[in-house]
Each structure stands twice: as C-alpha cells, then as structure tokens.
Amino acid sequence: MRHIISIIVENEFGALGRIAGLFTARGYNIESLTVAPTHDESLSRMTIVTFGDDNVIDQIIKQLNKLLDVVTVADITDSPHIEREMLLVKVEASSGESREEFKRMVDIFRGRILDVTETIYTIEVTGACSKLDAFLEALGEREPLEVVRSGAIGISRGDRRVQVEDRSEPAASNRTTGE
Amino acid sequence: MVLQVLADEGVDTIFGYSGGAILPTYDAIFRYNEDNRASDGIDPIKLVVPANEQGAGFMAAGYARSSGDVGVFMVTSGPGATNTVTPIRDSMADSIPVVAITGQVARGAMGTDAFQEAPIVNIMGNCAKHVFLVTDPEKLEQTIRTAFEVARSGRPGPVVVDLPKDVQTWVGEYKGHELLGIRGYRQRMESLRRSNLSDDEARRFFEMLGNANRPLLYVGGGVINSGAADELRAFARAFNIPVVSTVMGLGSMDTTDELSLHMLGMHGTAYANYAVEDCDFIIAVGSRFDDRVAAKAELFAPQAEHVAHIDVDAAEIGKVKLVDWSHVGQAGTTLRELTDYGRQTGFDKDFMPWVTHCSRLRERHPMDYERESPLIQPQRVLEEVNRLTGGEAIVSTGVGQHQMWAAQFMDFRRPRQWLTSGSMGTMGFGLPAAIGAQFANPDKLVIDVDGDGSIRMNLGEMETVTTYDLPVKILLLNNSGDGMVRQWQKLYFNDRFSGSDKSLHRKDFVKAAEADGFGFAERVNDNESLSETLAAFVNYDGPAFLEVMVDPDAGVYPMVGPGKGYKEMVTGDHIKGRDPDQAASTDIDSSEML
Numbered sequence: 184m185r186h187i188i189s190i191i192v193e194n195e196f197g198a199l200g201r202i203a204g205l206f207t208a209r210g211y212n213i214e215s216l217t218v219a220p221t222h223d224e225s226l227s228r229m230t231i232v233t234f235g236d237d238n239v240i241d242q243i244i245k246q247l248n249k250l251l252d253v254v255t256v257a258d259i260t261d262s263p264h265i266e267r268e269m270l271l272v273k274v275e276a277s278s279g280e281s282r283e284e285f286k287r288m289v290d291i292f293r294g295r296i297l298d299v300t301e302t303i304y305t306i307e308v309t310g311a312c313s314k315l316d317a318f319l320e321a322l323g324e325r326e327p328l329e330v331v332r333s334g335a336i337g338i339s340r341g342d343r344r345v346q347v348e349d350r351s352e353p354a355a356s357n358r359t360t361g362e
Numbered sequence: 363m364v365l366q367v368l369a370d371e372g373v374d375t376i377f378g379y380s381g382g383a384i385l386p387t388y389d390a391i392f393r394y395n396e397d398n399r400a401s402d403g404i405d406p407i408k409l410v411v412p413a414n415e416q417g418a419g420f421m422a423a424g425y426a427r428s429s430g431d432v433g434v435f436m437v438t439s440g441p442g443a444t445n446t447v448t449p450i451r452d453s454m455a456d457s458i459p460v461v462a463i464t465g466q467v468a469r470g471a472m473g474t475d476a477f478q479e480a481p482i483v484n485i486m487g488n489c490a491k492h493v494f495l496v497t498d499p500e501k502l503e504q505t506i507r508t509a510f511e512v513a514r515s516g517r518p519g520p521v522v523v524d525l526p527k528d529v530q531t532w533v534g535e536y537k538g539h540e541l542l543g544i545r546g547y548r549q550r551m552e553s554l555r556r557s558n559l560s561d562d563e564a565r566r567f568f569e570m571l572g573n574a575n576r577p578l579l580y581v582g583g584g585v586i587n588s589g590a591a592d593e594l595r596a597f598a599r600a601f602n603i604p605v606v607s608t609v610m611g612l613g614s615m616d617t618t619d620e621l622s623l624h625m626l627g628m629h630g631t632a633y634a635n636y637a638v639e640d641c642d643f644i645i646a647v648g649s650r651f652d653d654r655v656a657a658k659a660e661l662f663a664p665q666a667e668h669v670a671h672i673d674v675d676a677a678e679i680g681k682v683k684l685v686d687w688s689h690v691g692q693a694g695t696t697l698r699e700l701t702d703y704g705r706q707t708g709f710d711k712d713f714m715p716w717v718t719h720c721s722r723l724r725e726r727h728p729m730d731y732e733r734e735s736p737l738i739q740p741q742r743v744l745e746e747v748n749r750l751t752g753g754e755a756i757v758s759t760g761v762g763q764h765q766m767w768a769a770q771f772m773d774f775r776r777p778r779q780w781l782t783s784g785s786m787g788t789m790g791f792g793l794p795a796a797i798g799a800q801f802a803n804p805d806k807l808v809i810d811v812d813g814d815g816s817i818r819m820n821l822g823e824m825e826t827v828t829t830y831d832l833p834v835k836i837l838l839l840n841n842s843g844d845g846m847v848r849q850w851q852k853l854y855f856n857d858r859f860s861g862s863d864k865s866l867h868r869k870d871f872v873k874a875a876e877a878d879g880f881g882f883a884e885r886v887n888d889n890e891s892l893s894e895t896l897a898a899f900v901n902y903d904g905p906a907f908l909e910v911m912v913d914p915d916a917g918v919y920p921m922v923g924p925g926k927g928y929k930e931m932v933t934g935d936h937i938k939g940r941d942p943d944q945a946a947s948t949d950i951d952s953s954e955m956l
Contacts, residue, residue, distance in 0.1 A: 193544070196495055197483045204488045225543075238680070245677035251492045251512060254546035347545065 584648015760816020
C-alpha cells in the first residue's frame with residue numbers, strides 16, 4: 184500500500200540525513216521525499232511517500248518517532264486528504280500540429296505552458312501523483328525531453344492537522360544541577 | 363564549560379585518548395582537577411587513558427553497564443572518533459547509556475578535508491541514539507547537558523557530541539540549568555513517564571493469566587536497564603511464575619532462584635528452552651524476540667495461546683512477534699502496577715504444577731559436559747570459578763564459545779554483574795569493559811572471561827590494567843582458534859576451517875602479561891592443577907592473568923540451529939535431551955494440565 188507520511192522535524196543540522204539514513208538502514212522504500220521550512224522557522228515539514236504493508240508502515244512511524252529531531256509523525260493517508268505534486272516537462276513542439284495537440288492536453292490536465300521557444304514547450308502540471316503519471320502516459324510516443332517532479336506533498340482535509348502539540352518553550356531542566 | 367556540565371551530571375571518570383582537536387578540553391580536565399582536587403589528592407574527575415580509542419568506548423560502556431550511570435568517553439577528531447564507532451554501535455544495540463565527546467576540526471575548516479577530519483555526524487548518525495554537532499557555542503552548555511538526558515531517558519543509548527575545536531575554546535557565562543528544546547522527544551518521554559497501566563489493561567492481563575496454566579516470564583536487558591529487577595522478582599514470586607532470561611537479562615532474576623530457568627535461546631539451557639516449548643502464556647518484559655531467541659517468530663513458544671509484551675520502546679511491540687497484550691512503559695512501574703492489581707483483586711491461581719514441571723525439567727536436563735576427558739574442559743573452568751565466586755563477581759566476556767559457556771555455567775545473583783556484547787557480538791569487548799567496571803566498582807571482584815581470539819582484538823588494554831593497578835582478573839580460555847566459528851564450520855561447512863584455526867599462532871600470552879607488569883601471570887595445562895591455580899588467581903590481590911589451555915574440540919550445547927525452532931534443539935553428547943515427540947502434553951501428568 185502507498186502511504187504519505189508527514190513529518191514535522193526540528194530545523195536542525197543533520198535531521199534530513201538521519202531520517203533518510205533510517206529508511207536506508209532499515210530497508211524501507213522511498214518513492215519521493217520533499218522537505219521545506221514551515222511558518223515556524225524552527226521547524227521543517229517533510230513528506231515521504233513510501234510503500235509497505237501495515238506492519239512496515241507501523242514500524243516506519245514508530246522508528247521515526249524515536250528520532251530526536253522528529254516532533255510529529257502522521258500517516259495522512261489514514262484519513263481524507265489532499266495530495267499535490269508538481270511536474271515540469273519539456274517537450275518538442277516544432278510542428279503546428281504538435282503545438283496544438285500539447286495545448287489541448289495541457290487544457291485537459293489543467294496545466295500551463297510556462298515557456299515557449301520555436302521548438303520547445305515547457306509545461307507545468309499539478310495534481311495528485313497519479314494525475315501526473317496519467318499526463319506522462321498520455322504523451323504517448325511524444326517522448327518528453329526532460330521531466331522534473333517535485334515529489335508529493337499532502338495535507339489532511341477538514342479539521343485534522345499535523346501539528347506540534349506542545350508549543351511551549353524548551354523546558355527547564357527538571358534535574359537539580361547545582362543551581 | 364564542558365567540564366562543569368560533566369561535574370554537575372555526576373561524572374567521576376572520563377575514559378579517553380587525547381589528540382589535536384580535543385586538546386582544549388583535555389586541558390580543561392587538567393585545570394578542573396587542579397582547582398577542585400580534594401585534600402586527599404584524589405582527582406574529582408579521573409582521566410583514564412586506554413591504548414586505543416575503542417578501548418575507551420568499551421570502558422565507558424563497562425562503567426555504565428555495571429553501575430547504571432552514564433559512561434563518558436572523550437576522543438579526538440578523525441581517527442580518534444572513528445575508532446569509537448564500534449563501541450557506539452555496540453552500546454546502541456544493547457541500549458547502554460554513554461556520552462561520547464569527540465573533538466572536531468574548527469568550524470571554519472569543516473568540510474575542507476582538513477587534517478584528522480571525519481564526518482562524525484554522518485557516521486555516528488547511523489549508529490548512535492543521537493549525534494549533536496555544536497556549531498553555536500552559546501548552545502554548548504545546553505547540548506552537553508541534553509546529551510546526558512537523552513542517553514539515560516526512555517530506551518537508553520549512546521549519544522555523541524561533536525565539538526569543533528574553536529567551540530571548545532569559547533568562553534561564556536555558565537548558566538547551570540538550560541537544556542535544548544527537543545520538544546518532540548521530550549514530549550514522548552513525558553507521556554512515557556505518565557503511561558500508567560489502566561485498570562482495564564490490568565484486568566485483561568489477569569484474565570489471560572487466569573486462563574493460562576503454564577505462564578512463563580521471558581525477560582531481557584530492559585529489566586536491568588530500567589532497574590526493575592526487584593519488581594520482576596516480586597512479580598514472579600507473587601504469582602509463582604518461572605522466569606527465562608535472554609543473554610542480556612541475566613541477573614535480573616537471581617539465577618540461583620528456584621523460579622529461574624537461566625537463559626533461553628540458541629545456546630540457552632535445555633530446561634529453559636523446553637519450558638518455552640511447553641508454556642501456554644509468554645510474558646515478555648524488556649525483551650525483543652531477537653533472532654538468537656526466536657529465529658522464526660512463528661515457531662517460538664508454539665503452545666502459547668497468549669503473548670504479553672512490556673517494553674519501553676513502542677517500536678519493539680509487534681516488530682517480530684504479534685502480541686495480544688502490550689504496554690509501553692517502564693518495566694519496573696508496569697510490573698509493580700500489575701503486582702498491586704493482582705494482589706488487590708486476590709488473584710490466586712495455583713501454578714504449582716507448572717512450577718514443579720519446570721523444576722523437573724531442570725533436574726532431568728541439566729547443563730553438562732565431557733567430564734572424563736584428559737583435556738581441560740572450558741565448562742569445568744567456569745563451573746569452578748563460579749563455585750569460588752558464589753555468583754557474586756562482575757563478569758565480562760568477549761564473544762564466542764567462552765561467552766556462551768560463561769552465560770550457561772555461571773550464576774548472576776544481581777543485575778549489572780554480567781557484561782557482555784549481546785546484540786552486536788563484538789569480539790574484544792571483555793577486557794576494556796572489565797576495566798570500566800572496575801573503575802565503577804573499585805571494591806568488587808571483576809573477572810574478564812575471554813577467548814584467545816577475542817582478547818587479541820584489544821590486547822593493548824592489558825597494559826591499561828596494570829597502569830592503573832586495577833585488580834581485574836583476566837581468565838583466558840585458549841582453544842587455539844575461533845571456537846564458535848569452528849563449531850559452525852563443523853556443522854555447516856563440512857569441517858573446512860577457513861581462517862579460524864590458530865594453532866600455528868605463536869603468541870605467549872603469559873609472557874605478554876608479564877611484560878605488561880602483571881604480578882600474577884600463569885598458565886594451566888592440566889586438570890590436576892586447575893582448581894588450585896584458579897583459587898590463587900581469583901584471590902590474588904592485584905592485576906591477575908590466567909591462561910587455561912582448553913580442549914579445542916569442546917562445543918557449545920545445547921544449540922538451536924539458525925532459523926530453527928526449539929523443537930529442533932540439539933543437546934549434544936552430554937546433556938540429556940527429551941524425546942522430541944514428548945511435548946508438554948505427555949510430560950505433564952493430567953492433573954498438571956488443568
């Protein structure tokens with residue numbers, strides 16, 4: 184089963200490496216991984232798309248929860264959610280016929296043509312990963328010249344949020360340290 | 363700054379080897395001791411220098427394992443730090459709290475392939491519980507303090523603090539209390555501390571126990587790490603439940619106790635493994651169904667109708683074996699809550715028939731070995747040492763046959779007496795671990811039971827024993843090779859002893875010990891003089907080394923082959939096995955079956 188795991192991590196040195204390292208060391212799949220800062224500058228949000236049966240996903244979440252940098256982990260595929268990925272693709276569009284065809288396809292997939300030369304279209308399509316797959320599929324024999332995908336991000340619908348529960352400042356030491 | 367945090371954390375011993383990138387902090391140790399030396403001239407923070415940084419790591423681990431306090435070691439950048447990868451990983455695998463402080467090249471030089479530079483955050487990040495790199499000197503104090511918090515909280519483990527040289531020389535105001543804001547981790551630790559057993563959970567546990575006739579406690583290192591031995595013993599006695607222990611759990615239950623069946627697993631006692639085969643309810647506490655215990659999870663405890671699991675690490679629940687009752691929490695608290703609940707509700711199911719059955723298993727299938735051979739049997743050596751120490755000594759080991767024989771033939775009356783590299787299986791662990799344990803327990807008898815292969819790995823630390831005049835006893839069982847490897851080659855590789863035979867090795871270990879200044883350095887070649895020499899060795903006042911030339915063909919039995927179930931356990935020529943078809947159903951008479 185495909186799962187989208189959302190992780191809020193401390194914006195600390197080495198956090199990304201530790202999380203990626205955990206997936207490597209334990210042999211978990213990563214289909215895509217994205218990471219970027221959030222509205223709280225001390226935190227980053229990472230989205231990992233992975234495959235595995237329930238036991239594997241359960242282990243992934245539990246193992247992630249053991250990492251110090253990890254603040255919150257959630258499998259957003261647990262509940263209704265929105266998934267988005269961006270695709271940028273360069274195609275050869277030199278004939279009038281192909282230029283028309285690409286414009287139609289871009290309309291159908293609600294994409295945009297971002298850049299044009301005499302021979303090239305650069306197209307943007309945004310949507311769930313499966314939609315981007317479908318777009319690439321639909322190109323058929325018109326082999327793309329270059330493809331770049333952002334990797335998926337996701338967010339739960341409605342009230343559900345992946346958030347930091349305790350927003351308080353770093354706790355003072357609860358041990359007596361000679362003060 | 364660094365030293366003040368260490369002192370505040372109660373550190374009295376640092377194991378470590380100096381070098382360029384850690385010099386400022388070594389200088390700070392010198393100055394701290396000079397400023398704070400007691401009138402008796404004793405350093406408040408002792409600095410113990412090994413032969414190799416790996417030794418420092420295992421000394422700190424031996425210190426931590428034998429005392430329960432965080433072990434500390436301090437090494438320089440590059441090779442100093444990479445030499446400690448093995449003890450860091452070893453401590454992670456066995457959940458041992460240590461803090462390693464590694465020097466790093468100055469911040470400006472990082473990433474330039476500077477002299478003695480290594481990417482410690484990357485390397486250790488994959489081995490340790492956590493690695494901190496201090497880039498902001500303002501956070502130096504908080505980071506060191508937090509490292510101790512992380513090492514000892516939850517499931518304990520090793521924490522590395524990588525300190526660039528220019529951060530070490532930074533001067534700032536000492537605050538004395540702040541910690542880093544690791545909110546996610548700290549919140550999880552807080553909920554762990556608050557995770558009390560609900561009445562409903564306790565009720566369901568006792569329902570399962572009430573339905574069981576043959577319950578068995580399967581306990582591991584978690585009981586020792588969380589200081590829950592007393593609670594375990596109280597629980598086992600309150601409800602009369604036999605106990606089998608993993609190699610890491612030895613000592614959590616007094617192994618001489620009537621309810622103790624000693625060790626289970628690949629080389630567990632026959633009676634412990636039969637009890638696992640026969641039980642109908644497994645209660646796992648601080649243990650993790652590791653492959654040396656449950657090579658095939660579905661074959662483990664095949665008659666168990668229920669499996670309960672108590673562990674501090676949620677990731678261990680259901681990782682290997684599906685369980686029908688679990689609680690994530692500290693072993694001690696949970697066992698106490700269960701004991702209280704059972705007492706309050708008047709739980710009085712009588713497990714005496716099962717306990718009697720287990721005692722009978724122990725009488726019928728005791729540990730044994732070749733007693734008629736003219737060659738010294740390693741098991742006999744350990745049996746005699748055990749008689750001399752009464753199960754009261756702290757024992758460390760290397761890895762291999764001698765390790766398993768020591769586990770099988772020695773008693774451990776209390777937790778933290780048995781120091782062994784259980785999960786990683788690191789040869790060379792025994793000697794430095796014994797040194798660390800002796801520093802933590804200066805008045806106790808510490809014996810390193812070692813093999814000729816294992817001791818070679820950290821032989822340089824022999825000198826460390828005499829340098830600090832530690833009364834460590836090194837018992838070398840020399841079988842001229844890597845015995846466990848040979849045993850597997852006999853069993854699975856048709857006697858092709860690739861790389862494991864050392865009969866041509868020329869080393870004279872006794873001369874080596876003499877050269878290192880051991881006042882007692884002897885060798886025993888025959889059965890006749892064994893007892894007398896062993897007694898002299900154990901009672902020697904000071905560093906002692908004894909090499910015993912043992913039968914190179916002695917094997918470790920019982921043995922459950924890799925990937926096999928306990929049903930296929932081989933007990934060897936000297937331990938009485940039971941008819942494989944003679945399972946619990948026929949072995950227990952009908953009144954016991956209830």
